[in-house]
Amino acid sequence: MTIVKKDKSTEEKILAAAKKIFVQQGMAGARMQDIADEAGINKALLHYYFKNKEQLFEVIFMEAAGRLFPRINEIFLSDQPLFEKIERFCSEYISIVLENPYLPLFVLNEINRDPDYFLGKVWKGRNVPKPEKFLAQIEQEVAKGTIRRISPLNLLMNLISMTIFPFVAKPMFQKNLGLDEWQFRATMEQRKKEIPKFIIDSIKK
């Protein structure tokens, strides 16, 4: 069995490098030279593969957004009961993001910089989360009396906030609470179960 440590193709090296630099520095802060250096290639070669910075950025951004949004929809649109959806959302989402802890801040930041660019590019691709069904489901449970009266919008915000925010504020939490990388991961693993429990304890009648 030959151990073929096959070189990643140049394009793959570029994409990995670009992702690292863009996520760290943002579109404005990223330097094409840094991306080339990180990929171990010449800057001209970068432009041979991707004609300009904006196009390269778009590839990275779409890939990042594509990792974060479609799965949400899949869960929100499924036919599971409410509590199961909440559990699934927390668990799956935290798993996804644990592998790319800096994606949410990156994406939110770029959305903030130019909401309409985002709307035009990502939102088009019908992968846009459609929360209506989930919101309606909450209202049904309220009507059935299985959960207390609560504004569906607020419940949705609570769920998403508790799940995502710790990643967005990761460096702050780490500095302020003195968590090392491992402790942070462990805490987030805990939260896969803690958040659903927290929510259900609050709303279940």
Next chain:
Amino acid sequence: MTIVKKDKSTEEKILAAAKKIFVQQGMAGARMQDIADEAGINKALLHYYFKNKEQLFEVIFMEAAGRLFPRINEIFLSDQPLFEKIERFCSEYISIVLENPYLPLFVLNEINRDPDYFLGKVWKGRNVPKPEKFLAQIEQEVAKGTIRRISPLNLLMNLISMTIFPFVAKPMFQKNLGLDEWQFRATMEQRKKEIPKFIIDSIKK
């Protein structure tokens, strides 16, 4: 009574302009020329008041951080009972941020870009939030049996996440949930009471 529409001093104009541009574009994306234009002055005059971009940025960043962090401490270190603290935190914090909705993302983003710069500058000023007392207080309540067993760290994360995240994700929530400016504000006003209720319903025995 003379209506003296006194011009803001040049320095004030610069600071207002710089805040707007930096918060919108971040340190890397902000252009000194844009700040000068926004302030209605010459670029040289900008350097007359602030010797370079970094120093100007630091003033803006510290002012922003100074708005967000000290009040937290004030609340967390007070001698109020736990539930009151939670209510006060949500209510006061949302009020503060409603006046500057983009500050949290700005600050988190810059912390992320260079956590140690942040640590060195802001964290020094002893306004650094010290959560120990708050965490201990939660443990006491658990011991007393007034609230159910819950990890203090998780509870703190939940509180902060639900309060701050909607601002960080404001453009996303607005696009996705179709909220206009006014509806967003109204929702956040609601949340001043909704979040504490949500938490207390979850943990109170």
Next chain:
DNA sequence: GTCATTTTTAACCAAATGGTTAACAAAGAT
């Protein structure tokens, strides 16, 4: 092997950008 195509590089270029200079105007001070 030879030729055509693809990949890679060093050197270069134009525009953008942070920052400076030197002169000019306004405002006090005497």
Next chain:
DNA sequence: ATCTTTGTTAACCATTTGGTTAAAAATGAC
């Protein structure tokens, strides 16, 4: 009024940065 200090400007400069060019390797077709 004159002089000094402070505020403001247009023009300029050096560096950085995204992007290009033309030539050299490498790869593949025959």
